[in-house]
Amino acid sequence: MLQIQRTIMIVIEEFIKGVEEEFEDMEQGKLKPDSAIKEHFTWDSINALIFIAHVNVEYDVVINADDLVNSNTVQDLYNVVSSKANAA
Secondary structure (H helix, E strand, O other), X not given: OOOXXXXXXXXXXXHHHHHHHHOOOOOOOOOOOOOEHHHOOOOOHHHHHHHHHHHHHHXXXXXXXXXXXXXXXXXXXXXXXXXXXXXX
């Protein structure tokens, strides 16, 4: 039986735009791949849940709090989402 692998087909710029749109208090166009996450918003429980839900809805990927804690930059978050999407 032929198995089709699901892959994430998104570039990091689209990922960043989605993150900026998800958080109302975030200024559009400020995030870059090498941006330190903690400089742009706080990973409090509400923001963490918002981001986790955003990733689940937009990319059909499940991430957890450890994934957020272990990510320092936007690129790190993108890499986590991409690797989990490609592993599914």
